[in-house]
Amino acid sequence: MKTKEELQELVSSLAVEIQSLQNELSTAKKSLRDINKPTMTENVYELLKDTIRDAVMDISFSEGDFDYDMTIGYDNRVELDCLTFNEHDAVADDIIRCIDNEFRVIENEENPTTDND
Numbered sequence: 001m002k003t004k005e006e007l008q009e010l011v012s013s014l015a016v017e018i019q020s021l022q023n024e025l026s027t028a029k030k031s032l033r034d035i036n037k038p039t040m041t042e043n044v045y046e047l048l049k050d051t052i053r054d055a056v057m058d059i060s061f062s063e064g065d066f067d068y069d070m071t072i073g074y075d076n077r078v079e080l081d082c083l084t085f086n087e088h089d090a091v092a093d094d095i096i097r098c099i100d101n102e103f104r105v106i107e108n109e110e111n112p113t114t115d116n117d
Contacts, residue, residue, distance in 0.1 A: 065085060
């Protein structure tokens with residue numbers, strides 16, 4: 001029969017092994033996600049970054065795009081309590097429009113099935 005100290009040591013070593021396996025699992029899951037990502041060249045990536053940056057810089061915000069609540073603080077100053085941006089879809093549409101202007105979208109290629117007969 002094992003002593004209390006031996007059992008505590010076993011529990012500790014198993015906990016370390018479990019943590020190591022969890023780290024390994026996490027790394028393997030990330031690698032699997034990464035391998036399934038679509039690829040693009042560096043040139044396309046740079047063009048995409050520049051296109052998105054330009055689209056965001058061209059967005060003009062107005063007061064009507066936001067909901068806000070004002071409060072009076074303890075020192076009798078008016079304070080902005082809550083600010084909510086309401087035009088998420090419009091911003092996304094502007095970015096997509098800029099991407100559409102810069103890129104030509106083609107249909108996905110069908111994966112040919114091969115018979116190994």
